Structures are given as C-alpha cells and as structure tokens.
Amino acid sequence: MKPIPAALTIAGTDPSGGAGIQADLKTFQELKTYGMSVITSVVAQNTTGVQDVHHIPEHMIEQQLKSVMSDIPFQAFKTGMLANPGIMDAVAEKISELNVLYIMDPVMVTTSGDTLISEDSRDYLRDILLPMSTLVTPNMPEAEVITGEKIDTSEDMQQAAKQIVHEFGADAALVKGGHLQDEAVDFLYDGKMMHTFSTERINTKNTHGTGCTYSAAITAYLSQGCTLSDAVQNAKDFITAAIRDSFPIGNGSGPTNQWAHRAERVN
Ligand SMILES: Nc1ncnc2c1ncn2[C@@H]1O[C@H](COP(=O)(O)OP(=O)(O)O)[C@@H](O)[C@H]1O
C-alpha cells in the first residue's frame, strides 16, 4: 500500500491564522497531506504585528517531538520560528535522528518588522541547522544575514543561493524575491543547476504569512514524492494564487488564501 503523505511543522503560532503553525497546517490540509505540528513559541500576533511572545520550555519541545516521532511516520518536515539557541538545540538534537526531507524556513523578521529570533541565534541557525537541511528558503533580507553579503539584484540572489549551498552546506537553497519591485522571482540552486520561478508582482498589501505558506506547500509536495523543482513550481503556483486572492481582512497586512488554488488547478 502507498504510504499516506504526512508532514510535520516545527514553528511558532499565529492566533490570527495567517502565518506560523496555523498557515502550515491549513496548507498541508489543502494539499491533501496529513499535517502535524510541534509548537516552539506561542506568539500573540495579528495582521498589524506582534504583541507578545511566550517560548515553550525546551523539555516540552523535545517531548512534543518524541510524541510525534515515536508514533506517526512522515516523509518531510519544516522548521519555522526557532527563537533562541536553547530551542534550536532541542530541535537539532531530535531531528538529527530523522532520515526524512527537511525544509528550513529561516524565519527572522516579520513583514510588519517584528524580530522573531534573538541576535545570538543567527549563527546557530546558519552553522548547526542549515547544514542539516534538504532545502533552505530565505527571503532577501534573510539571505543577507546568512551570507553576510548585500543582496539587491537577481544576480545577487543567485550568487547567494550558490554560496548557501557550497559554503554553508544546505543541499539546496531557494532565495525568494518577494521583496523585489517589479517581478516575483525566486531562484532555486540544487548544487548543480539554477532554476528560476517567476510570476508577475501582485499589487497587494495582504502578504501576511507568504513565506510560511510557501515553505509548507513545498513540504507537502515533497511528502507526496515530487522532485524538488516540481515541488517548488507547484508551491509557487499555490502561493501566487493565494496572494492573488488574499483576504482583505484585519487592520494591517491581511493573510493569504490557501484555498484559492482550487479554482485555478486543473486535476
Ligand atoms: N506581491 C507579490 N506578488 C507575487 N508574488 C509574491 C508577492 N510577494 C511575495 N511573493 C512571492 O511569495 C513567496 C514568498 O516570498 P517572500 O514574500 O519573499 O517571503 P517571506 O514571507 O519569507 O518574506 C515567493 O514566491 C515570492 O516571490
């Protein structure tokens, strides 16, 4: 019998439902992948920004991981918000036991400008977790932090993707261009080839949770057995539809719409 596609997200929460664990689980569900979650931080946030944060004690993060890992098999997992070195350490130790695909969304700062990980975590993220990853998905500011280089152009993005693989040890890197002005272009470097994924830029302020939703969609497609470049292309179609049909709700940057792809996808 074919295994049931299943995926795990290890991340922080968003009670307003647009980002973090909530966005990941909605995306897994929408893409017919059995979704599971380990919560690292409870974040009081909404479309306008972050109001407060409570970090889950490390022993409880480890216990959540043990509970899932000892019971239900999954083909892929992703990490999102890992707020400090203690949390990263707890996660690194448990995931080193896994032999499944690992998608790292190196969450650092939200669109609203709130910092989600401490300054001293950045080196740990780059030096310990990143080399364990099958794919890392930085946006342009995150790629700048990882590489230490300024990234302004699509040439800089491609250079950063290569550097993240060859110098810092990820199997593959997807540098996302949501922060570019004209085009929404992302570059995937898999250690051999550069792949380009491009769409027109949609004029909207409702992009809360785009990075979470995109990396969750990649994780779901990988759990179903897609190749890396197919998983990214399918996920790019998914996130583009979700942004195009995003929800104009809340007082700030509204959330993306995970069910928008249904109208556009021909199965
Ligand atoms: N306004 C937009 N129009 C179309 N695609 C976008 C837009 N903003 C972001 N994207 C796409 O959404 C995905 C997430 O990118 P990005 O916004 O850079 O991530 P993050 O949320 O981590 O900052 C990428 O594929 C990016 O190209």
Ligand SMILES: Cc1ncc(COP(=O)(O)OP(=O)(O)O)c(N)n1
């Ligand atoms: C708990 C949590 N994790 C990650 C983010 C950042 O989400 P992202 O998808 O990068 O998009 P923005 O929210 O920054 O638009 C978050 N807000 N909360």
